[in-house]
Structures are given as structure tokens and as C-alpha cells.
Amino acid sequence: PEVCVIGLGYIGLPTAAIIARANCQVTGIDVSDHVVDTINRGEIHIEEVDLDGLVQGVVQRGTLRASNQIVPADVFVIAVPTPFEKDGQHTPDTSYVMAAATEVAGVLKKGDAIILESTSPVGTTEAMRDLIAGLRPDLRMPGQTSDIPDVAIAYCPERVLPGKILEELTHNDRSIGGITPRCARKALAFYKRFVRGACITTDARSAEMTKLVENAYRDVNIAFANELSMISDHMGLDVWEVIKLANRHPRVNILQPGPGVGGHCIAVDPYFIIHGAPEHSPLIRTAREVNDTKMRHVIAQARDLIAANPGFSVACLGLAFKANIDDFRESPARFVAASLAREFGDRIRIVEPYAAQLPPEFAGTGAALIDIDTALENCGILIALVDHDVFRVIPPEERSGAIVYDTRGIWPDAADAPGVNRLRLAS
Numbered sequence: 001p002e003v004c005v006i007g008l009g010y011i012g013l014p015t016a017a018i019i020a021r022a023n024c025q026v027t028g029i030d031v032s033d034h035v036v037d038t039i040n041r042g043e044i045h046i047e048e049v050d051l052d053g054l055v056q057g058v059v060q061r062g063t064l065r066a067s068n069q070i071v072p073a074d075v076f077v078i079a080v081p082t083p084f085e086k087d088g089q090h091t092p093d094t095s096y097v098m099a100a101a102t103e104v105a106g107v108l109k110k111g112d113a114i115i116l117e118s119t120s121p122v123g124t125t126e127a128m129r130d131l132i133a134g135l136r137p138d139l140r141m142p143g144q145t146s147d148i149p150d151v152a153i154a155y156c157p158e159r160v161l162p163g164k165i166l167e168e169l170t171h172n173d174r175s176i177g178g179i180t181p182r183c184a185r186k187a188l189a190f191y192k193r194f195v196r197g198a199c200i201t202t203d204a205r206s207a208e209m210t211k212l213v214e215n216a217y218r219d220v221n222i223a224f225a226n227e228l229s230m231i232s233d234h235m236g237l238d239v240w241e242v243i244k245l246a247n248r249h250p251r252v253n254i255l256q257p258g259p260g261v262g263g264h265c266i267a268v269d270p271y272f273i274i275h276g277a278p279e280h281s282p283l284i285r286t287a288r289e290v291n292d293t294k295m296r297h298v299i300a301q302a303r304d305l306i307a308a309n310p311g312f313s314v315a316c317l318g319l320a321f322k323a324n325i326d327d328f329r330e331s332p333a334r335f336v337a338a339s340l341a342r343e344f345g346d347r348i349r350i351v352e353p354y355a356a357q358l359p360p361e362f363a364g365t366g367a368a369l370i371d372i373d374t375a376l377e378n379c380g381i382l383i384a385l386v387d388h389d390v391f392r393v394i395p396p397e398e399r400s401g402a403i404v405y406d407t408r409g410i411w412p413d414a415a416d417a418p419g420v421n422r423l424r425l426a427s
């Protein structure tokens with residue numbers, strides 16, 4: 001089939017490339033001329049393991065091309081962002097989805113399939129169907145008529161992990177939620193072309209909720225770990241030791257505390273559930289609050305440590321939202337480091353091997369980007385904010401003498417190694 005993938009971001013581009021590799025003719029649509037031009041040169045505008053070679057290959061073979069104009073196709077895959085509205089209330093903004101659906105409606109023909117992949121509040125796929133029905137009264141819509149519909153509409157969320165996107169796009173199981181069972185079967189036949197994991201069909205609303213639930217589940221579990229870390233600080237316990245021991249129980253598996261929860265999914269999607277059922281989601285809401293509180297707790301602890309050691313310069317290790325990636329969006333590490341830079345100016349040094357320069361909010365603070373060796377030589381305080389492997393492997397003797405605040409638990413030896421300052425705060 002001919003396939004049109006709308007939105008060429010972190011999900012849309014790898015998805016388009018994998019579909020193109022499965023010998024479908026794919027047109028990727030994006031509003032950005034820069035993105036379109038980059039892809040048509042066989043290059044990529046985002047960092048993701050092995051994506052460059054794959055995109056180069058499918059563009060050269062002619063199975064993927066990018067455009068800023070929608071084209072007729074047999075299958076439309078919508079992978080545009082669903083951010084919050086700017087109302088400060090964490091209200092989901094589905095306007096990009098609806099704008100994409102409007103574009104699709106303009107070229108839609110009998111027999112086509114539309115699949116929404118964007119993380120969306122429950123009911124969005126049906127709302128999209130209603131929008132298209134209004135724009136195209138000539139077509140019979142699924143779930144609205146007892147006759148066989150002219151088009152299929154389904155919701156199929158991605159569940160890939162940044163840094164492993166290509167592998168997970170192929171191997172993860174997928175939930176495929178049709179507006180009707182017939183729609184689900186049609187979408188299933190499409191995903192079977194390039195997904196090796198199990199594809200499970202369901203209804204659209206259940207599939208929408210499943211995606212939100214997966215990320216809320218992780219947020220709640222990280223909140224448990226972060227709450228334990230703050231309780232442990234209060235009681236003078238080493239949280240890493242407590243979690244390590246508790247996890248030896250066969251039915252306990254506590255996640256890792258950190259400086260808060262970042263990225264554009266785990267810290268966002270729970271609000272889509274809260275917004276849909278505010279009276280019935282106290283646990284999910286509280287988890288969000290706990291994870292946000294943890295970030296402020298880390299800032300307060302770091303601030304006390306820095307203020308108590310006025311002669312020392314400080315190395316903040318990491319800006320990314322999680323380990324081993326170059327994604328700095330919604331990153332608690334970045335927020336903590338910027339907050340310290342605003343307060344302590346040129347005493348703050350940043351080490352981030354995945355960044356070529358500091359993000360804009362550091363401008364004028366006096367903070368500087370340095371490499372890890374310089375930090376280990378010159379900084380009396382080390383604050384580990386991201387668990388990049390390059391930080392994890394720093395041997396104890398190179399950290400010795402420094403005051404260490406390890407918010408990620410990457411140096412389990414730090415409290416005991418000879419010569420290491422004992423002021424390792426459990427975070």
C-alpha cells in the first residue's frame with residue numbers, strides 16, 4: 001500500500017522509515033521545511049540509534065520521501081504531538097491531531113485507513129472520526145452507520161523507548177484499537193507488515209487508555225521510589241541500600257529514585273487521565289506531585305551543600321532527561337542545573353557529553369560546559385544528575401576528595417571507598 005505518515009518527529013520518522021523498509025511506498029509529511037529537506041537528502045534531524053543509516057537507505061531506494069503537502073494514500077498514520085494547552089491546567093491539546101485529520105479528510109477516498117498513533121485522551125479517535133464525518137459527508141464512517149463503512153479508523157499507540165526506538169518499533173507488542181472490529185482488523189493487517197511482536201486488537205477507547213495507563217503506572221512507581229528517598233533522607237538512611245535489600249523479596253521490584261521525572265511522556269500522560277476523571281485519580285495526581293517535589297528537594301539539598309562549601313566549584317553531571325541519550329526536553333537534571341547556575345553563577349560547571357553547548361537558559365549565568373576530566377581535576381563538589389554510562393564508570397579514586405551528591409545512585413561504593421569524602425547524601 002501507499003502510506004502517508006503525518007508528523008516526522010521522534011516517533012513518526014522512525015515509523016515511516018520502518019514501514020518504507022517493509023517495501024511500502026511512504027510519504028512523510030511535516031510542517032517544517034528544514035525537516036522535509038533534511039530527510040529528502042537522506043539525513044535526519046533527530047538523534048536515534050541506527051536511524052541515520054536506515055533513513056539514508058530507504059530514501060536512496062526511493063521508498064521514503066518527505067513533503068510538506070499531504071498526498072493521497074491507502075493508509076494514513078498520524079504521529080503529531082499532543083501537548084498541553086497553555087492554560088496552566090494540564091489540559092490536553094489535541095489540536096494538532098485534529099489539524100492532521102482535517103488534512104487527511106481532504107484527500108480521503110473509499111477503502112482508506114486512518115491510524116492515530118499520538119498519545120491521546122480517551123475519546124480522541126472517535127472525535128477525529130466525527131470531525132472527518134462532518135468534512136466528508138459523502139463517505140460512510142465506521143461506528144456511525146449499520147452499512148459497511150467506507151474507511152477504517154483505528155488507534156494504535158507506540159510504546160517505544162528513546163534510544164531503542166527501532167528495535168522496539170519492530171519487536172514490541174502493539175495494542176490496536178478499532179472504532180469497530182472491522183477497523184481493528186484492517187489496521188492489524190497493516191501492522192503485521194512490519195511488527196514482529198504480538199498485535200492485539202481491541203476497541204479505540206481501550207487502546208487510548210492503555211497507552212496512558214502504561215506511563216501512569218511507571219510514574220506512580222517512580223514516585224514510590226522518590227518518596228522513599230525523601231523519607232530516607234529524613235531518617236538518615238541510605239535509600240539505595242534499602243531498595244536493594246527490599247528488591248530481594250520475590251514480589252518486590254522498586255524502581256530507582258532520581259532528581260525527578262522528565263521526558264515528554266511519563267511526566268505528561270498521567271495528566272491526560274487526571275483530566276478525564278479528576279475525581280477518581282487521587283493516586284495518579286499525587287504521584288505527579290511527589291515526582292515534582294523530588295526535583296525541588298534535590299535543588300534544596302544541592303543549594304545547602306554548595307552554600308556550606310563556599311570555596312569549591314561545582315560540577316553538575318548531566319542535563320539529559322535520562323541516561324545515554326541527547327534529549328534535554330523536560331529534563332529534571334537540566335532544571336536543577338539551571339536553577340543552581342542562576343543562584344551560584346560561575347561556580348557551576350556542567351558536564352554533558354551529549355551536548356555541544358549549554359541550553360539557552362544558562363546564558364548570562366556564568367556557568368560553563370566542561371569535560372569530565374576537567375571537572376574531576378578542578379571541582380570540589382560533584383552532583384550526579386544523570387546516570388550516563390560515562391559517569392557510572394568513573395572509578396572511586398578519581399572521585400576521591402570531592403564531596404559527592406549522587407542523585408541517581410550511580411556510585412554505590414561512594415560511601416565506603418577509601419579516601420572518598422563521607423558526605424555522600426542519599427537522595
Ligand code: SAJ
Pocket residue numbers: 119158159160161162214215218222255256257258259260261262263264265266321322323332
Ligand atoms: N526514571 C527514574 N527512575 C527509574 C526509571 C526512570 O527516575 O527507575 C526517570 C528517568 O530518568 C526519566 C523518566 O523517569 O527522567 C522517564 O524515563 P523512562 O525511561 O521511564 O521513560 P521514557 O520517557 O523514556 O519512555 C516511556 C516508556 N514508557 C514506559 O516504560 C511505560 C516508553 O515505553 C514509552 O513509549 C514512552 O514513555 C512514550 O513515548 O510514551
